[in-house]
Amino acid sequence: MKKFGSSALDRRTFLTGVATAGLAAVTTSAFAQQTDIGEILAAPRRGNWDDQFDARSTTRAKVAGFQPIASPETVSFTESAINTYSQIVANGGWPTVQPTVKLQLGVVDPSVPAMRKRLMISGDLAETAGLSNSFDTYVDAAVKRFQSRHGLPADGVMGQYSIAAMNVSADIRLGQLHTNLERLHKLASEDQGPRYVMVNIPAAQIEAVEAGRVAQRHTAIVGKIDRQTPILDSKIQEVILNPYWTAPKSIIQKDIIPLMRKDPTYLTRNKIRLFNEQTREEIAPETIDWNTDDAMKLMFRQDPGKINAMSSTKINFPNQYAVYMHDTPQQGIFNKLMRFDSSGCVRVQNVRDLNVWLLRDTPGWDRQTMEATIKTGVNTPIAVTNPVPLHFVYVSAWSTGDGVVHLRDDIYEMDGQAALSIGTNT
Template sequence: MKRLSFFVLSIVFGTLGLSFVSWSCNKKETNTIVSRELSSKKTYLYEDVPFDSTKVASFFVKYPKLLTFQKSIVALYKNRQYHYAWFDKKGVNEAAEMLYNKMSTVQEEGIQKNFPYKTDLDVIFQNSKTYLSPNLDAELLLSSLYFFYAKNVLTGVDEEATKKIGWYLPRKKLSYVSYLDSIIAKPELLAKDDKVVLGQYYKLKEILKKYRLSEQKGGWNPIRVAPDFKSIKPGDSSQTVSDIRTRLFATNDIASDNKSKVYDTDLVKGVVKYKKRNGFKEDEVITQKHIDEMNVPVGERIKTIIVNMERCRWISEEFLQDSEYIVVNIPSFKLTYVKNNRPEFKCNVVVGAMMTKTVIFSGKMSYIVFSPYWNLPTSIINKDVKPGMKKNKNYLVQHNMEWNNGNVRQKPGPNNSLGRVKFIFPNSNNIYLHDTPSKSLFNEESRAFSHGCIRVGKPKELAYAILKDDKNWPTDKIDAAMNKTVETTYSLKRKIPVIIGYFTAWVDDEGTINFYKDIYERDNRLSSILVEEE
């Protein structure tokens, strides 16, 4: 498969703002990245000088705070037959220097903690002439630093911790023992390797620099409003308008700040741009909710960026390989179908409400059901249907329902709760994509209303896109299948990956940061975990 381009993911989650109606809505594969494009014969930069393997244990007695890396280090040097990794015939090698420099600026990665023996590392690089020949303590310190970097920058918090906060997308399974060969052969990978870390991570990192610089300069001042404030429309004039102009200039939503108090054409463009990248309807009227969003301090935006950088660390490399997939970013209420590494189709979606959250996971779309039945869950039968039948003997007929093997199902039709089509990717959560007769909800800014499944704003168009190259399913046949009184199931010739993700900050392909509401209140929980680990 072709590797998923960074360009596509930027568009996907950017326009998802990536960003993943019924009670029926409700692999642990180990992928290993090994050394890339290296000779099949192992070579070592200091291959003539193996060291005494028995001395590894005594190193950890001297440096007990590094014990967590002992298992990895033993595996590393067994793999290298106890040859040095960080020294060549000129002394400390380029990869070691780049790793040291990288960790000296680790805060740029959204990481607050430091290597516990940084002073000892400083000695190595400040007295480089002392280390022209291999030194075992220096060697093992550098390997410990490498695994410290791998854990914190490349991997992120433990998988069990992410499951506790509702993240069930497959986590990265990267062999850092093998990956070190790639680092030594190509040290610049330490600066950027979007085959290992989602490319979006590096864009967020650049935005983090800008927002921290803004914070150092004092951030932005709160926008003041009058006690009787209701809204601002084009042409209005007030000090609040001037404050908004200054605020939007600080985040590059407008090119200049002329301090004008008049809500003019230039400011209108800036307001619309601001609304677009913050998940609001793109109209010209400014209300209190927009002011409140603008008043979110820069420090809070920095926290949001950092937690989304952390989420980027978790993305499995298998998601960097597919050229065709469907992705939903829950906070942005958007779906994008990508084909041949290009966005083929996009639309709004409705996701699970707070009490019936849509699960963050992935699956493979296997079939499409046209004119589906809706099999009612037992809870609804007991709560609504049976009481309704007691009051009205025609209850089932009036709701287009029928008994089916002791259960109740709603028959196909325009008022069926699943609409006229559903898209199935088998999973234990019983979540799928489907149509709905409740079309008005797609016009809402916040679209968290379902019982867990994902309602698609343009289901017919999605079916057209998926079956575009299938000669057996021209558009007229799709239309007919969606308007029958009997269910039709079609198994796809190719299974399509479906990714349901959760990103509250995403940088689009133009380099613009987009923020979305943390509708399931996950950001603060993740931020707390990151602080605890530090």
Template sequence: MRKLSRFIFLLVLLILVVTISCNKFKDKTGVTELEEIPVDTRPAFDSTDLTAFFKKHPLLEKYQTEVRELYKKHQFHYVWYDKNGVNEFGSLLHNKIINVEEEGVLTSIPYRQKLDSIYEIAPSSHTPNPTTELLNTSLYFFYVDKVYQGLDTEKTNQMEWFLPREKQSYGKYLDSLLVNPSLIKKNENGLFSQYYLLKNVLKTYREIEKKGGWEPIVMDSAVKSLNVGDSSRTIAQLRTRLFLTGELKKDSKSAIYDEELSKGVLKFKKANRNASSTIILPSHLKVLNIPVAERIKTLIVNMERCRWIAKDITKSKEIIAVNIPAYELTYFKDGKPYFRSNVVVGKTVNKTVVFSAPMRYIVFSPYWNVPYSILKNEIKPAIAKDPNYLAKHNMEWNEGHVRQKPGPKNSLGLIKFLFPNSNSIYLHDTPSKHLFNRRDRAFSHGCIRVEKPKELAEVILKDDPNWTPEKIEEAMNRGKESWYTLKNKIPVYIGYFTAWVDTEGVLHFYDDVYGRDEPLAALLFEN
């Protein structure tokens, strides 16, 4: 019995030691880090080899600082070799680099032939080579720079994009990948999830392009519109076109506008912000006739924008996101879309800024403090023509400024949502409800008008027992301004995406309302 007890004790002790030893080599995600493996088991190279390498490979000099920091951390030991030669991740990285176009990256690969020779020609020796080692490391940083980082902050600011950029340590990421190469295939370790949805669509559209794309649809000169029951060669062309991009599951080649085609037409219209009807107009054909090459360019541009978004954005408990080209606001709760509303955004001359800030306040029955630019350019000239202008518009002077009193005719409507920022942009109600019936809704001076402001307030305050729908309604119509400070600040992200895959897997294309796609494409295609 004593021997059995001693055996059990030793067994438990052994399990405990093994568990502690295993945990010692794990990071917070459970991935063993290369830096924790004893370095004396790996050969090292001379640190002067690094300087010599970049002299011979100037196209990779941009990454010299990152490479040097990585090897200082590893005491200049080789990281790409195992007992069989270049390790598994080296081959995987090579495949990723030579197929970088799949990531929506249009660039030449520095020293491509030299890289290929490492993996395509069987090596005569497994002896570590410093040139091979440093080429792999430099091209790793080249790859993550192009695919994960994208354009630098200075250039994104030139694109009028002021959302915060996520800073990542790609050296530490490499440590994890070398131990577990499959991590590079996991979306959660790479980029904002929308990127991968667009990447899948890009693959489909490139396959369409390889097969010749689609032929332009020509409207029958004898008609001005087409609807269910009509017969025309235009209908046969339309059917083929919708089949290519998946709105139809088959192409019967029929020239008769039947029920099956009408369903495909409705899918197309929904994805392109058109009125939900089965009528086909020349304006619809104009959209369908946009060449596949242009659609591919739009996908690549928006994949680049995804690189500028923190990948964990949707993990926040609450988020309010506005996509300017879609003229739509979405309130996310626990990572899922909970509420949507149409919005009106700034005119081309008063563009709504792409940025982020936390929402802190809801203001009921707000005053509208007229901005100085509007006062100077619009209000004062109106007063000069009509001395009673302020009274007619329920306005008043207040400490040298003009403000509009609370009420149903107030330009901000009955409620506004504040996320203090240097751009003086906020969300608000509007008395001009008719504007939401327009397809294109860029009419404001920069702020964002919300079609369903009361409903937005209700979802924001849903878990607050002090605010029922009735109390919200009462505060909005009290005629006296009152402020409420939110218990939990809600991040508001104002973005700009002209291509987007929704939660149902439907690809949407939106008009480039501020003309931002072409300048960005020019930067991407030159790199």
């Protein structure tokens, strides 16, 4: 997997150029303040938003729908979007938005007409709304629709990331659509089967698809830039209720050992026990020299329970990257603006709903039985009777028809344009 770090300055320069002066970047939590395993695994605090909000335009369809990304319809609609964006580029693209105040409902500012024009060209605002200086309810609805299409907080407020996304040029967006059309063609050409799960990494979103329609859609947390979630194909074979959590070597080295140097009670407080990997003999934390990396030779295993890093569920599937999907005790992280903060695994919002869907054909595992088992706190592995195909994919641009073009931050810089890595630096 490609890793990044040297492009941080370019992304910061890009954001500085397109964002309004005076709009402060959202701050992240300091590592020094992280005192338990939940805070290590949680995303930085970068703002709250409702991922399920369906922004509505005055003239166009809802942004959310039941069409899977991996479908011939998505390919066809994306090809139509490319035709539309090609015409936009041929006509000179769209204007940039350079506000001097925070643009939101009720504001009157000379920069609003340019934003109105921008939203009209992209199909978010009806041309009949006109080009006045007023940020009225029509503009508010259009901005929310734009934000929802870009995976941004659909709050109608033009903050740093909304401005940055709006000022990506039409020709760069066209190139992004072309790049992702190739990915969509590949996905649509493969037989996914009657039921499958698809994790779209740039969208930080999960689709559980059945009979050609999205049966469930879940918000996700995926890998950081330097701990990326891999692209893979596998089958979900096991759901573990009340799982043990075994810390990856990267977290042991980068997070846990430094914390033990500061707080020797950290492991005990978080119910993490040490074991010899060969003999499985339990090792007392006080016998380890935490000023060295000797602990890297040991297994760090957290007992099941409410503070367990995977909380109620671990979803297993064979893969060479040792990644999995899981629950989390910190549900608030799914409301964060930037959801690229795991160590490569995928955290699933409302994972119990997904459990029920995955275990539908597994005898004896209805919702009531699952909930009762979770309450016991007993580690319970469940073999999925009919393993469900699973795909981790990278699609940052697609269309679901009727002018709805979805565009996401190219978080891992796989699209070839630095300007598309909008939110990777805060």
